[in-house]
Amino acid sequence: MKKLLLGLIVAIGFFSCTDTASDKYTGNQVQYQLFQASDFNYTGLVTIKELIGGNLELNIRMEGDRGDRDTQFPAHLHFGGYDTPNAQIAFMLNPVDAHDLESTTVLEQLTDGNRLLYDEILGFKGHVKVHLASDGPDYETILVAGNIGALGHSMEFDREQMAICGKDF
Numbered sequence: 001m002k003k004l005l006l007g008l009i010v011a012i013g014f015f016s017c018t019d020t021a022s023d024k025y026t027g028n029q030v031q032y033q034l035f036q037a038s039d040f041n042y043t044g045l046v047t048i049k050e051l052i053g054g055n056l057e058l059n060i061r062m063e064g065d066r067g068d069r070d071t072q073f074p075a076h077l078h079f080g081g082y083d084t085p086n087a088q089i090a091f092m093l094n095p096v097d098a099h100d101l102e103s104t105t106v107l108e109q110l111t112d113g114n115r116l117l118y119d120e121i122l123g124f125k126g127h128v129k130v131h132l133a134s135d136g137p138d139y140e141t142i143l144v145a146g147n148i149g150a151l152g153h154s155m156e157f158d159r160e161q162m163a164i165c166g167k168d169f
Contacts, residue, residue, distance in 0.1 A: 001098040004082065007010070015070060016032065018097055020138060023052070024051060024052065024055075025049050025050065025051060026049075026050040026051070026118070028048075028118045029047060029048060029049040029050065030047075030048050030121065030122065031046065031047045031048075032043055032045070032046045032048075032128075032147070032148045032152040032153070033045060033046075033146050033152075034046060034060070034062065034128065034130070034144035034145065034146040034156075035046070035144060035145060035146055035157040035159075036143075036144065036159070037075050037082075037083055037129070037142040037143060037144055037145040037159055037162055038132075038141050038142055038143060038159075040064070040132070040141070040143050041065065042062050042063065042064035042065075042101075042130075042144050043062070043063050043064065043066050043144060044060060044061055044062035044063060044101075044130070044144045044146075045060075045061050046058060046059070046060055046128050046146065046148060047059045047061070048118075048121055048148070050117075050118040051104045051106065052119075054108060054117055055108065055111040055115075056106070056107040056116055056118060056121060057104060057106050058077070058093060058104070058106075058107055058128075059102065059103070059104045059105075059106050060075055060093070060096055060102065060103040060104075060128065060130065061101065061102050061104050061117045062096060062101040062102070062130065062143070062144060063101070064101065066097060066098060066099055066100070066101060066122070066144075067098030068098060068099060069097070069098075069099045071097075071098035071099075072095035072096065072097060072098065072134075072169045073095055073096040073130050073131060073132065073133075073143060074095050074130070074133070074134040074139075075093035075094070075095055075096055075103055075105075075128065075129070075131070076089045076090075076091070076092060076128070076129055076131075076165060077089070077090045077093055077107070077110075077127075077128055077148075078090055078126055078127050078128070078129065078165050079112075079125070079126055080125060080126065080127065081125070081126075081147050081151050082127040082128055082129065082145045082146065082147055082161070082162060082163065083161040083162065083163050084127075084163055085163040085164075086163070086164075086165070087127070087163065087165045088111065089111060089165070090110045090111055090112070090126055091105070091108075091110050091111065091140050092109055092162075093128070093156050094106040095134075096126075096130050102128070105152070107164060121148070121149055122149060122150070123149060124149030124150060125149055125150050125151050126148050126149055126151070127145060127146060127147045127148060127151065128144075128145065128146055128148060129144070129145045129165055130144045130145070131142045131143065132141070140164050141165075142162060142165075145157075
């Protein structure tokens with residue numbers, strides 16, 4: 001009887017544990033490459049996942065030298081390709097933490113008033129850039145950049161074509 005009771009308790013405990021992360025997402029996701037955009041040796045990947053309810057979660061994961069916990073690299077989603085001069089910011093992303101080289105942001109209303117859904121992100125013409133600093137001369141240093149959406153699956157990237165992005169919303 002004790003074995004049966006112990007087995008029942010273990011079974012209840014096993015089945016009561018759920019993967020809350022899988023309950024958070026629909027299963028739709030897409031990834032885009034982030035390319036080294038300066039003399040700093042960083043590359044990366046943008047993963048966009050659809051959340052239940054329709055919002056999108058954008059995760060940046062960079063590869064390269066890690067820094068201290070106090071250093072943050074500003075990140076932006078822009079309209080247009082990485083080579084678009086003064087490309088308008090579509091959404092201010094959470095900064096990339098230099099310690100773990102990651103950032104996660106839930107996209108909400110863009111600066112143009114629209115909200116991107118999963119099917120729309122696939123046709124979106126935009127790019128992501130991660131800067132060395134949020135202002136001053138280091139703002140113009142782009143660590144990684146890459147097109148996303150309709151522009152995002154071209155493996156061609158030319159650092160010489162990199163445009164400094166605008167700070168306009």
